[in-house]
Amino acid sequence: MQNELIKIDYTGNPAPLGLLGFGMTTVLLNIHNAGFVPISSMILSMGIFYGGIAQVIAGIMEWKKGNTFASTAFISYGFFWLTLVGLLVLPKIGWWDAIPESANTMGVYLSMWGLFTLVMFVGTFKLNKALQFVFGSLTILFVLLAAGEFSGNTIFGTIAGYEGIICGLSAIYTGLAEVLNEVYGRTVCPLGIVQRD
Template sequence: MSNQVQPPASLEKVGSPSTQHDLEAQNLGLLDTDGGASLRRQISVQLSAEQFERLYLQPGGAKAKGDLAKRFANPTPLGVASFLLCLTPFSCYLMGWVGTTTGAAPALVGAMLFVGGLGLTLAGLLEWVLGNTFTSVVFITFGGFWWSFGYLLDVTNDVATTLGAASTDYNGGIAMYLIWWAVLVLIYLIASLRTNVVFVALFTFLEITFWLLVTVYLRLAKGNPNVEMLLKAAGAFGFLTTIMGWWLEFALLMECTGVPVKLPVGDLSGFLSGRRHHAD
């Protein structure tokens, strides 16, 4: 990670309260015009490089451009939570927990549309405002994924009825759609090699999940209904994906609320570093 958020060297030797007061008054802009504590001071002084990387998850630890990140809340926990609240129960359905099957998927249509779709899209737009390109693209595209699957599974749209749930067109069409999602997730996986270990593990498990689902739908398209074990395997890898997501969500929320519980995420911002990133 770059050292853009390292505290000023002069802070290392601050001792007495009077010295600290003088330093704040001279260099840190302790008070805003309305008399409140400066958010700029909180961002530039209190956050370590690792904490900043956790919050913004930019490849290479690149800092968001401008000062919007200093004035607005961090939308990353919203995006992660929206993703998890759809994928976690869906993975449980695939594994057959409490007797469920893929037939329970329509029960998630509301969550797919208004939690996954809406929540991820909103979080992605806010990440875009903050200048966090990678997380913005990931959140908005996965928001679209949950919108599309919610629409597909909504019985009022009669997609399966129109094409025939056992037809080659229906299952082959979904398989082709998921193939290109697997390609996109692979690109995200490569990009995540410069974020942290948790993100890398998340995209690795998700990539495997997509290819297993592709295999399921290809088999169904060819008239082979023997896909139960593949569905369970897809559910298991999907659940591993969510474990990584819940770990990240917990770390983010503990960090932003100041709870003194720090989970390691494994900083990879210096990995595959061909050049340094500098703030504009």
């Protein structure tokens, strides 16, 4: 009988990187949506580099660990940020038609992301309550943003801004909680672990 080698994974947990990339970028964009600051290169740069590239890297690391849920989430939302920046910037630099996109176009885009997020939210029922809050509030955020685009009513965008700040802060909390809990080797910041069957 041949002895099997046990492979031990000494790599770090990439989830905090993905959660922080998502959370911090979400807070900054929704500070704009709530009406506090104009859209600027600060928000767009965060969308490209931290919300986008850092999340994709975290997703690839999760894939190497065999974590399908986290890999799908981080890579998808990383590319969400990159496509969003593309939608905002490409027409302005002449890489695409200068004709403004219709509200329905952006509404459909946001609706697709809302549907994706809703299904991912169902997946969190087996994970922890902190992630349930992140994905649940993100689903609501996409619904509000899509409603604003379809209706043309700016109040939806403002409400979405405040709700998005809460969503982003919840992702920041979840990411930092994972870091602190691992560093201290105990629960410093609770995540609301779900009892598995």
